[in-house]
Amino acid sequence: MHYYTHSDCLLHEMQPGHPERPDRLRSISQHLERSGLLSDVTVVQAAPLDPYLLHLAHQDDYLQRLAELSPNEGWVAVDPNTTMNPHSLRAARCAAGAVHQAVRDVLSGVDRHAFCAVRPPGHHAEANAAMGFCFYNSIAVGACTALSDLQRVAILDFDVHHGNGTVDIFKQRPDVLVCSSFQHPYYPYRHADTVAANIINTPLPAGTGSTAFRAAIERDWLPALERHAPQLILVSAGFDAHTEDPLARLELGDDDFRWITELIVSCANTFCDGRIVSALEGGYDLKALARSVHAHLEVLA
Ligand SMILES: [Zn+2]
Numbered sequence: 001m002h003y004y005t006h007s008d009c010l011l012h013e014m015q016p017g018h019p020e021r022p023d024r025l026r027s028i029s030q031h032l033e034r035s036g037l038l039s040d041v042t043v044v045q046a047a048p049l050d051p052y053l054l055h056l057a058h059q060d061d062y063l064q065r066l067a068e069l070s071p072n073e074g075w076v077a078v079d080p081n082t083t084m085n086p087h088s089l090r091a092a093r094c095a096a097g098a099v100h101q102a103v104r105d106v107l108s109g110v111d112r113h114a115f116c117a118v119r120p121p122g123h124h125a126e127a128n129a130a131m132g133f134c135f136y137n138s139i140a141v142g143a144c145t146a147l148s149d150l151q152r153v154a155i156l157d158f159d160v161h162h163g164n165g166t167v168d169i170f171k172q173r174p175d176v177l178v179c180s181s182f183q184h185p186y187y188p189y190r191h192a193d194t195v196a197a198n199i200i201n202t203p204l205p206a207g208t209g210s211t212a213f214r215a216a217i218e219r220d221w222l223p224a225l226e227r228h229a230p231q232l233i234l235v236s237a238g239f240d241a242h243t244e245d246p247l248a249r250l251e252l253g254d255d256d257f258r259w260i261t262e263l264i265v266s267c268a269n270t271f272c273d274g275r276i277v278s279a280l281e282g283g284y285d286l287k288a289l290a291r292s293v294h295a296h297l298e299v300l301a
Pocket residue numbers: 159160161238240281282283
């Protein structure tokens with residue numbers, strides 16, 4: 001497995017005390033180092049995305065507006081819970097660049113599995129809006145990168161929040177299957193009612209645990225994947241559906257993230273020579289996040 005990251009992802013900070021904080025990446029890398037897993041994978045310092053490639057997923061006026069808002073010091077709010085410091089857009093370009101590079105490497109046969117340990121997350125960023133701690137939709141950029149070589153890709157999103165940005169970007173793109181499981185009703189309250197053959201929404205009530213989660217994923221995602229037969233699977237890997245996570249109220253455990261990763265590997269082996277590019281989205285309890293990422297990567301590695 002190839003593991004992509006960038007040290008500049010640590011420079012983006014929102015207000016003090018914000019849950020989407022640099023310590024999330026530190027906690028993951030420290031845990032993986034201690035467990036020895038990091039020495040079994042190829043660690044790559046990814047290059048930031050060329051700015052023109054952001055147009056793959058976002059509108060020009062949005063990108064310009066965001067660049068104009070970027071502060072020289074302090075913070076600027078772009079959404080009630082999303083703020084930029086002077087390094088935020090650089091960090092977001094590093095996150096998107098990691099996914100872009102991972103897709104290119106996996107498609108050229110460098111490796112079959114890639115994980116991007118990056119922040120800020122991206123799946124709430126719509127074509128024309130930053131929100132929910134997200135600026136650039138990295139997984140969408142990765143999907144568009146892949147579609148210059150492929151006809152069909154799938155994005156599987158098991159973050160506890162609905163991947164509204166990814167749905168917004170691909171709702172009229174039948175070549176991209178988007179499957180998202182999420183606590184409902186809950187933030188972001190957008191696009192969860194989108195009806196399109198390529199959009200599979202799996203809403204889960206607060207309190208949903210392992211058994212009901214697994215049954216819903218098998219019921220909704222497997223037939224859709226069968227129909228779509230993706231040539232690459234991308235994963236919006238959020239770990240905030242963990243029962244120890246402070247932001248939401250699903251009740252998954254470390255083993256559920258192992259289970260869904262095994263399911264994704266099995267689908268990738270069936271449809272696309274095992275090719276998987278996974279990128280970090282949410283996950284806000286530092287210990288549960290590190291253990292869950294470890295479970296995800298043990299399967300991928
Ligand atoms: Zn989330």
